[in-house]
Amino acid sequence: MGFSDIIMDWYSINKRDLPWRNSHDAYKIWLSEVILQQTRVEQGMPYYEKFVANFPTVFDLAAAHEDTVLKLWQGLGYYSRARNLHHTAKIIVKEHQGIFPDSFEELLKLKGVGTYTAAAIASFAFDVVVPVVDGNVFRLLSRYFGIETAIDSHTGKKVFNELAKELMDQRNPAIYNQAIMEFGSLMCKPANPNCEICPLNQSCVALKTDAVNKLPYKAKTTAVRHRFFSYIYIRYKNRFVMMKRTGNDIWKNLYQFPMIETKKAMTPKKIMKDAIWTDLFKNEHYQIVNVSQEELHKLSHQTIHAIFYEVTVEKALDLDNEYFWVSAKHHHQYAVPKLMENFLADK
DNA sequence: AATGCGGGGAG
DNA sequence: CTCCCAGCATT
Numbered sequence: 001m002g003f004s005d006i007i008m009d010w011y012s013i014n015k016r017d018l019p020w021r022n023s024h025d026a027y028k029i030w031l032s033e034v035i036l037q038q039t040r041v042e043q044g045m046p047y048y049e050k051f052v053a054n055f056p057t058v059f060d061l062a063a064a065h066e067d068t069v070l071k072l073w074q075g076l077g078y079y080s081r082a083r084n085l086h087h088t089a090k091i092i093v094k095e096h097q098g099i100f101p102d103s104f105e106e107l108l109k110l111k112g113v114g115t116y117t118a119a120a121i122a123s124f125a126f127d128v129v130v131p132v133v134d135g136n137v138f139r140l141l142s143r144y145f146g147i148e149t150a151i152d153s154h155t156g157k158k159v160f161n162e163l164a165k166e167l168m169d170q171r172n173p174a175i176y177n178q179a180i181m182e183f184g185s186l187m188c189k190p191a192n193p194n195c196e197i198c199p200l201n202q203s204c205v206a207l208k209t210d211a212v213n214k215l216p217y218k219a220k221t222t223a224v225r226h227r228f229f230s231y232i233y234i235r236y237k238n239r240f241v242m243m244k245r246t247g248n249d250i251w252k253n254l255y256q257f258p259m260i261e262t263k264k265a266m267t268p269k270k271i272m273k274d275a276i277w278t279d280l281f282k283n284e285h286y287q288i289v290n291v292s293q294e295e296l297h298k299l300s301h302q303t304i305h306a307i308f309y310e311v312t313v314e315k316a317l318d319l320d321n322e323y324f325w326v327s328a329k330h331h332h333q334y335a336v337p338k339l340m341e342n343f344l345a346d347k
Numbered sequence: 348a349a350t351g352c353g354g355g356g357a358g
Numbered sequence: 359c360t361c362c363c364a365g366c367a368t369t
Binding site: 038043075077078080081153189192222249250251252300301338 | 348349352354355358
């Protein structure tokens with residue numbers, strides 16, 4: 001038995017019952033694949049269910065407001081996925097009559113659809129023979145064949161894609177692609193893989209050479225950047241002030257309190273000299289009723305040092321620029337970063 | 348070719 | 359703590 005036969009046999013017995021596997025609907029497959037980009041299956045699952053329930057077809061998604069889409073995506077991270085998802089839904093409706101293209105090349109043209117996702121949709125929905133190479137496949141192939149080429153290099157991507165292509169079961173691209181990812185995910189795990197019971201353990205190079213823990217090889221390690229956010233939580237009766245984050249930064253198009261970013265940790269005394277205070281309050285009276293402890297919010301390559309200034313005012317300020325009042329009853333419709341959600345959950 | 352983009356689970 | 363997860367867009 002060859003590599004692909006072993007993978008296929010293992011999969012037929014050990015596969016999980018995942019909701020998107022019960023469909024050949026390109027829309028649902030696309031939806032699930034975008035949700036699962038850099039996201040574990042268990043984490044993405046409830047979001048998939050929510051999106052299918054709220055947007056049963058691509059027409060429903062295309063007709064929605066971006067705020068609604070982002071709100072449903074809230075908490076999942078990498079929000080450009082949600083923005084691109086919405087954008088692409090509108091393209092599919094306007095330019096493709098609601099029908100997804102059925103070739104790898106055409107799928108690749110869609111925003112938010114890269115080589116992996118295009119291959120996944122093409123094979124799962126349309127039985128196109130094109131290999132999926134995700135994190136699971138990189139790991140499995142690098143270990144089984146003992147390939148030390150860095151998976152995050154240009155040549156690495158080419159090498160592994162070529163290899164994955166040669167190994168494919170040409171007759172069952174949809175099932176085979178699911179199978180190799182499932183195998184990588186459940187058997188050839190990043191830490192503590194199940195080598196003892198692995199059906200490939202007789203011919204695995206990494207196992208033979210004691211290199212399982214060294215592969216796959218990655219070239220880059222990204223440095224963590226520290227940022228200091230001072231949020232101003234301005235309350236008047238049951239309302240508070242919010243704004244939309246624009247600009248190319250984290251949490252684009254999500255909402256937050258007015259805030260000041262500084263390059264270093266800053267004392268309240270210095271923060272309060274920032275122009276934002278006169279911008280917001282002008283000559284109105286305000287009172288700082290609480291200053292939170294610094295809270296660390298860790299992202300993959302940033303650590304946000306957050307402090308919340310809780311301020312009360314005696315009348316509803318006239319707001320300009322991007323600021324606006326929201327009531328406690330209505331603020332839930334705005335998508336907010338996890339950091340904001342955690343703060344608001346205590347209110 | 349290199350960098351930025353979230354949040355959470357596992358070890 | 360560190361690593362990594364059904365990656366992609368941008369430069």
